[in-house]
Amino acid sequence: DQQVKQNSPSLSVQEGRISILNCDYTNSMFDYFLWYKKYPAEGPTFLISISSIKDKNEDGRFTVFLNKSAKHLSLHIVPSQPGDSAVYFCAASGDYGGSQGNLIFGKGTKLSVKP
């Protein structure tokens, strides 16, 4: 059973516009959420995170929103740039029995930003 779901395998956006990547989770014990960006044949790179005590965290062009009641988070990239084209993974963790700080990943969304 997938605990972290990214239902859109791909997303195409025009340069300069906003990219919105979505992520849903099922485990109510998750309390820390992260976004990673991955280029082909490279390791995932940490982008931004949010704790469950917040509903928004911003870092430059990247903003993550968390809606705990809906068990939903989203990553906004504004403005989108061609260099943002990559696969974006949503991940979650929680301090519950058996988790041990391990991250559970979604399957990723491939973002293509067209010039």
Place this chain on the structure above:
Amino acid sequence: DSGVTQTPKHLITATGQRVTLRCSPRSGDLSVYWYQQSLDQGLQFLIQYYNGEERAKGNILERFSAQQFPDLHSELNLSSLELGDSALYFCASSRQGTGSGNTIYFGEGSWLTVV
């Protein structure tokens, strides 16, 4: 550069063989994680070590084993290799081993091809 070093970057081996993948965590990180990414799969958690001891186990096959040494580097041993073991294997590390706010940082990966 995340500071996590993995070797080798690429490896081609035959079915039935055994290989060892090596990982050096970021300076100061006590926890090491191993993930597998197959062609059509997301990032699958294999195993986690914290300060030399196994902390959590994921979808790791019995043919696979890992350890973390006193200098905190880790090795993932894959034996009796099958074609389906061909994948990108990532090592990641984090400062702490558990708890909320535990961001993990990934290496570049070891690309294993079994022929």
